[in-house]
Structures are given as structure tokens and as C-alpha cells.
Amino acid sequence: MSVLEVSNIKKSFGKVEVLRDISFSLEKGEVLSIIGSSGSGKTTLLRCLNFLEYADEGTITVNGKLLYDGSDKKSKRMKEAEIRTKRLHFGIVFQNFNLFPQYNVLKNIMLAPTLLKHGDEKAIEENAKKLIERVGLADKINNYPCELSGGQQQRVAIARALALNPDILCFDEPTSALDPELTGEVLKVIRSLKTGDSTMIVVTHEMGFAREVSDKIIFMADGVIEEFGTPEEIFGNPKSEKMKAFLSRSLENI
Amino acid sequence: METFLNVTLDLLNGFGTTVKLFGLTLLFALPLGLIFSFCSMSKFKPVSALMKVFIWIIRGTPLMLQLIVVFYGPGLAGAWAEDLLAVTDNALIQWIATWNGLDRFPAVLVAFVINYACYFSEIYRGGIESIPKGQYEAGQVLGMTKTQIFFKIVLLQVIKRIIPPMSNEIITLVKDTSLARIIAVYEIIWSAQVYIKSAGLIWPLFYTAAFYLIFNGVLTVLFRKIEKKLDYFKG
Ligand SMILES: Nc1ncnc2c1ncn2[C@@H]1O[C@H](COP(=O)(O)OP(=O)(O)OP(=O)(O)O)[C@@H](O)[C@H]1O
Numbered sequence A: 001m002s003v004l005e006v007s008n009i010k011k012s013f014g015k016v017e018v019l020r021d022i023s024f025s026l027e028k029g030e031v032l033s034i035i036g037s038s039g040s041g042k043t044t045l046l047r048c049l050n051f052l053e054y055a056d057e058g059t060i061t062v063n064g065k066l067l068y069d070g071s072d073k074k075s076k077r078m079k080e081a082e083i084r085t086k087r088l089h090f091g092i093v094f095q096n097f098n099l100f101p102q103y104n105v106l107k108n109i110m111l112a113p114t115l116l117k118h119g120d121e122k123a124i125e126e127n128a129k130k131l132i133e134r135v136g137l138a139d140k141i142n143n144y145p146c147e148l149s150g151g152q153q154q155r156v157a158i159a160r161a162l163a164l165n166p167d168i169l170c171f172d173e174p175t176s177a178l179d180p181e182l183t184g185e186v187l188k189v190i191r192s193l194k195t196g197d198s199t200m201i202v203v204t205h206e207m208g209f210a211r212e213v214s215d216k217i218i219f220m221a222d223g224v225i226e227e228f229g230t231p232e233e234i235f236g237n238p239k240s241e242k243m244k245a246f247l248s249r250s251l252e253n254i
Numbered sequence B: 001m002e003t004f005l006n007v008t009l010d011l012l013n014g015f016g017t018t019v020k021l022f023g024l025t026l027l028f029a030l031p032l033g034l035i036f037s038f039c040s041m042s043k044f045k046p047v048s049a050l051m052k053v054f055i056w057i058i059r060g061t062p063l064m065l066q067l068i069v070v071f072y073g074p075g076l077a078g079a080w081a082e083d084l085l086a087v088t089d090n091a092l093i094q095w096i097a098t099w100n101g102l103d104r105f106p107a108v109l110v111a112f113v114i115n116y117a118c119y120f121s122e123i124y125r126g127g128i129e130s131i132p133k134g135q136y137e138a139g140q141v142l143g144m145t146k147t148q149i150f151f152k153i154v155l156l157q158v159i160k161r162i163i164p165p166m167s168n169e170i171i172t173l174v175k176d177t178s179l180a181r182i183i184a185v186y187e188i189i190w191s192a193q194v195y196i197k198s199a200g201l202i203w204p205l206f207y208t209a210a211f212y213l214i215f216n217g218v219l220t221v222l223f224r225k226i227e228k229k230l231d232y233f234k235g
């Protein structure tokens, strides 16, 4: 059974159709990369999965359980408490980290599990420390976000998302806000999660990384999945003109 | 020397009222301002529109005028209500006709609290709206409730941002308390003015400046301390 099944997602902002019939599925432990030019709807798709936006149509199913059905009026008017539990199936790491500035690294990671009462204080702290070690920041545990580099902040954000044990972890251009020399450390952490059996969706402009880490790649253009396949298929043998144009453009940038 | 001592004691007496008015105004206006700011940011349009009009009126008219309205308004309304009683026996009209309004000090306090709550609410609103959307979204995707997001994530960041404008406003409040004498509340300026009439002395009035300066000096130091305390984070 797939961990995630997304079918026929549509989303418009006013008259602008941003997502036009998006469907895909994801198996446990798989890494899916979403690539595509600016404005193609990648962020919007992740936001729909995390219920920061509501899809107009389509369904989202996790572990065989229907979480969201756009045709069902009730789905769109979910109670706040219901949304909160449903969105915990997903985690998301934002482009600009969004750490809580007034808390140190440890507290940033512990805050949500503590408020959500995911176990006792001690267990939460222990788990947080383990995660901090996993992202290589054991020596920064008491530092505040303003004392960290962008790459370090992003690694904290990853640990913070992992602390709630999401079924699927989403990344929205996790390295786009970073200086080029800092992207490596973040990508390394994401790569290490793959061996740790996490199911992930990564929106990225790092073609080399997408090629290397992904099991599947979606190429989005104008709100539709223009191409879907393994890295070999997508990069080795692109079919559509849009995909070819996109690839040659991103190769130019490198 | 003896007059100086007497003047000092008299001024201290008046200053007591000044400080009391200042403290009570803060006590009520700080939380009321937060409620006002939530109303003015409400997604329910009638509430936010009404709140904005109210804030516009209060900020757009002199505090001195508001003092007079709060103190003399009920009496005036009472007189009208009494006239109306000739044609109606509506319970509300009856109540207005018999209500004697507020005493001097409570009237001043009510006017000050409403006035300052409006100013504070605009500062709060500015602070709350300046927090990046990403902070709320980070809280949301971590499964926090709206209340948790506000109190655990947003509030301290707002406090840090609004301390400079708030300290300005609060220092203005110290000086605005002198308006209370308009409806004969015996604050420090009034107690100094008594000496002009009774003894032809003008210097007690100048002397009041020392009290204001010391009080505001203490407040300034206090605010600086709070600012320092929140210096440990940026954002
Ligand atoms: N809240 C919104 N209101 C109106 N339009 C929006 C909103 N959010 C996104 N859009 C529009 O939807 C389209 C897709 O945006 P989206 O952010 O999903 O693109 P993207 O693929 O993530 O682009 P990028 O690579 O630049 O991040 C854009 O044209 C954008 O202007």
C-alpha cells in the first residue's frame, strides 16, 4: 500500500489555475523530487498537502486513509482540531527555515512535541538531542537561531520537523535561501535521511541532487505533471519539449 | 525653608494622584488595548469596521474633550432623559434619568483608559502584523493551536518589537495625567497652581518638573532594561 496517494488535485487562486489535475503516489521510504520552473505550482502543491491551502478538487490519502476530499464540502470546512491531527502526517521544511527566534536550538525542536504532549518531558528532550546530533549540531544545542548560519538553521528546521515523526517529510527548496557553500551540508542531511527510511518529497532546483537522491522525479509545468519517472528516465531521456528546454536552462545556470 | 518643605509635601500629595492615575490607566489600558487590536484585526467585517471608527474618533479628538464628555456627558443625557420621561416610561430612559454619572476620579480614569487603549491597540496591531507569516505557518504545520501559536511563538516577538513605541506612549501618559485638573482632580500641577492664587508663588509650578523628570527617568531606565533583556534574540 502506498504511503501517499494524491489524485486529481486542482487549485486556483481567483481566476489563475495553479494546479490542474495533479496525481501521483509514493511508497514508504521513497524520495520524490519535484522540479520545474518558477511559478509552476510546486510550492502550492506542498502547501495543499500540509493543509496550508485547501485543494479545490481531488483527494489526499495517507496509509490508505482518506484525509481530504475536495469534492466533499465537509473536508473544506474541517474543524481546526481535525486539521491539526491530519497535518501531522506531513512535515514541511520551508525555504527560509522559519525557526522561532526566541528559543534556542533545543527548545525549537522540543516546543511542538511538548505542546502536543508527545510523551513526557524527558523522553522529548532525549529524542530532540538525538535529532540534533543526527543533523550534526550537537555543539550548537544551546545557541539561538540568530547565532547560526543559514545552513545550520535549516538543519535545525529539519530536526524540528522530524521530532513529530511525520509519515512524509516535505522540503520546499531547502537550499534556495542559502549561500552556495552552505547548500552541501543541508543536502548531506537530507541524503542521510534517505537511508533512515524517511519518505520524502523534495522541491528543488538542485538538479544534481535530485538526480542522485530521488527514486522518482516529477517535472511540473504550468500546474500539470509534464513528466514523471525515474531520474534516469527524466534526465537521460526527457520526452517533452518543455522538459528539454528546462533542463538545458538549468544546465546553463550551473 | 519651611515653605519649601510644605510645598514639597503638597506636591507629593498631588503627585500621588498622578501616579495612581498613571498606574491604573496602564493596568486597564494594556489588556483592553489588546482586545481592541484583536477587534480591529477581526475577519468579521462589522467588528473591525466599528473598532476602526471608534479608534479614529478617540485618536482624532483631544483627550481633554473626552474627559469633559465622560464627566459631564451622563448629566447631560440625564437631563434629556428626564424630558423624554414625559412621553415614555422605557426602563433604559428611566435609568439614564436617575444615573448621576461618575465621580471625578473614575471619570478621568475611564477617559484615560479608553484613550490609551486605542493608542496601544494600534501599536499592538502594528507589532502583530509585522510578524512574518512564516512564523504562524511553522506553528501550524507543527500542529499547534492558534492560542499556542500566539502565546508561545508570536507574543514575545511582538513585545520585543513594540517596546520602543510603547515606552514613548507610556512616557506621554505620565505627562498627560496633568489634564485631569480640567475636571478638578487634584493632581500635581493643580496642587502647584494653588500656590499662585493663595500665596502668589509661581516657583512651585516649575518645581513640578522635577517630579515628572525623575518619574520618567525611572521609566526610561526600566524600559532600557527590558529591551536589554530581550536582546538575546533577533526577530
Ligand atoms: N496565495 C496566493 N494567491 C494568489 N496567487 C498565488 C498564491 N500563491 C501562489 N500563487 C500563484 O500561483 C502560481 C504558482 O506559485 P508557486 O509558489 O506554487 O510556484 P513554484 O513552482 O513554487 O515557484 P518557485 O519555483 O518560484 O517557488 C504563481 O503564479 C503564483 O503567483
Ligand SMILES: [Mg+2]
Residues within 6 Å of the ligand: A042, A043, A044, A172, A173
Ligand atoms: Mg516555490
